Amino acid sequence: MSKKALYPSIAIVNGLYPQHLGPEFKDIYKKEIVDVRLAEKAKKDKGNKAIVEGFKEAANATYGKSNDIYSWLYDPQYTMATTINGQLMLTMLAEDLMELPKSNLIQINTDGLTMRLHKDSVTKYYQICDKWMQITKLQLEYAEYSKMIISDVNNYIGVYTNGKTKTKGKYEFKDIPLHKNKSHSIIPLAVHNYWVNNIPVEKTIKEHTNIFDFCAGVKSKRSDKKGASHYELHWIEQGNYYQKKLSKTVRYYVSKEGKTLIKKYEDNTFAQVEAPVMKGNKLVKEWKVTYFNKAIYPTNFKEYGIDYTYYISKAKEWINDIQQIGQIKLL
Numbered sequence: 001m002s003k004k005a006l007y008p009s010i011a012i013v014n015g016l017y018p019q020h021l022g023p024e025f026k027d028i029y030k031k032e033i034v035d036v037r038l039a040e041k042a043k044k045d046k047g048n049k050a051i052v053e054g055f056k057e058a059a060n061a062t063y064g065k066s067n068d069i070y071s072w073l074y075d076p077q078y079t080m081a082t083t084i085n086g087q088l089m090l091t092m093l094a095e096d097l098m099e100l101p102k103s104n105l106i107q108i109n110t111d112g113l114t115m116r117l118h119k120d121s122v123t124k125y126y127q128i129c130d131k132w133m134q135i136t137k138l139q140l141e142y143a144e145y146s147k148m149i150i151s152d153v154n155n156y157i158g159v160y161t162n163g164k165t166k167t168k169g170k171y172e173f174k175d176i177p178l179h180k181n182k183s184h185s186i187i188p189l190a191v192h193n194y195w196v197n198n199i200p201v202e203k204t205i206k207e208h209t210n211i212f213d214f215c216a217g218v219k220s221k222r223s224d225k226k227g228a229s230h231y232e233l234h235w236i237e238q239g240n241y242y243q244k245k246l247s248k249t250v251r252y253y254v255s256k257e258g259k260t261l262i263k264k265y266e267d268n269t270f271a272q273v274e275a276p277v278m279k280g281n282k283l284v285k286e287w288k289v290t291y292f293n294k295a296i297y298p299t300n301f302k303e304y305g306i307d308y309t310y311y312i313s314k315a316k317e318w319i320n321d322i323q324q325i326g327q328i329k330l331l
Contacts, residue, residue, distance in 0.1 A: 006111040006138075008034045008059040010085050011078070013137040018066055018075035033059050053177075086110060089136050096128045107153045114148070149195045149322055157195055165196055170318075173213075183216035190315040195322075201315040205308055209301050214253040214311065215292055218263070218273060227266025231273070233291055235259035251292045254310040258288030274310070285309075 011017065012034065017026040037055030065071035067079040087110070094113055098105055102118035103125075117125055129140055143166075147159040155169030167173065172180070173188040186208055193199040208214075220229045231246040243262075252261060254274060261273040277285040287310055298304065 006086055007063040007082050009138055010089070011063065011082050014081070014085060016078055016081050018073055018078045020075065021073075029059075029062060033062070089132075089138070093129070093132045096132070097125065100124060100128075106148070107150065107156075109153045114145070147196075151318075151322065157192060159196055165192070167192065181217070184214065184311065184314070186213040186311055187314050187318065189213065190311070191318045194315070194319060201312055201319070202308075205311045205315065211253065211292075211295070211301075211304055211306075214304075214306055215251050216253070217249065217251050219250075220248045220263075223265060226269055229263055229265045232262045232264055233259045234262055246291065247293060249293075252289040253292055253304070254287050254307045255290040255305045256288070256307045257305050258290045258307075260286070261289045261291075277313075 008029070012026060012030045015023070015026060017023060017029070033055055037052055037059060040051045040055070062073060063079070063082055065073040066075050066082075068074055090108065090110075090113065094105055094108055097103070097113075097115055100115075100117065100121040103121050104116050106114040106116055108114075115125070132138075133140055143158070144161045145158045146161045148156060149158075149171075150156040151170070155171060156167075157171050158166040158168075160166065167188065171188045171192060173185045173192060176182045176185065186205055189208070190201040190204040193204045194201050218231065220231060222228050230248070231250045233242075233244045233246060235242055250261070252258075252273075262270050263273055264270040274287040274289060276283055276287060287307065290305070
């Protein structure tokens, strides 16, 4: 279960607002932002997704910016009052639910929790939740899963009882928000198909024909210790060694006949992007990349020369990590 618009709702029901903006702020915040989003989301078809997401960002940004010293919303007391209230409320709910016999808490984060319930505890479960909502004046929303694949509380796949799925964190592979990293989205797609549809990762990866799902992006940043950084391509051609400095933002995919991508710092230290596979001091596999800032569209998809072994190995690493977590729990 999760709380609808938790932090905005906590501020509203508790009458919290940035002190320098006055009490009228909370009324404007509620009517003009939070209520608009919830009303749109409550529509039968889930409303206009752009409106829902836009007002969600606006609602959450109010809380987030209240802790930004450069923002006009800055008020640390408002931030802490909102955060601590939320944590204590969810802790109270979790403590009560953990008393249910033959049930256990699977995960909990800042705005929701997941329980495994025994069928005999369902009625009591909803009674506890109803009591909590009466006390906190907050509204819970519920979801039922038939299956969950969990790396941690922020990275998981949930399969709803109606067959639809929810992906979180590194497992997201479609409709990824612009502010999140979309690199190598073929990997979470392959892992999703493996766990949800029982499709081998090799089949998903080798039959996929959207080149951008194989791509990754990196961006030059400054390090306090090493100074400014930039990216370079290194390769050998007809016995000659070449290197080329690249733009600040680099898009690439792992390929069979590519070049080595290096991140170099101002102090002359460097690191290889897509580090090679090592076994002790022995080099097992070195990954090459194709620089892809300017896209090309060959007639035959095979002409991209994608190194499928890279993507298959990464997908299987994710799967093995989950299987190991399961084995530890069994022990």
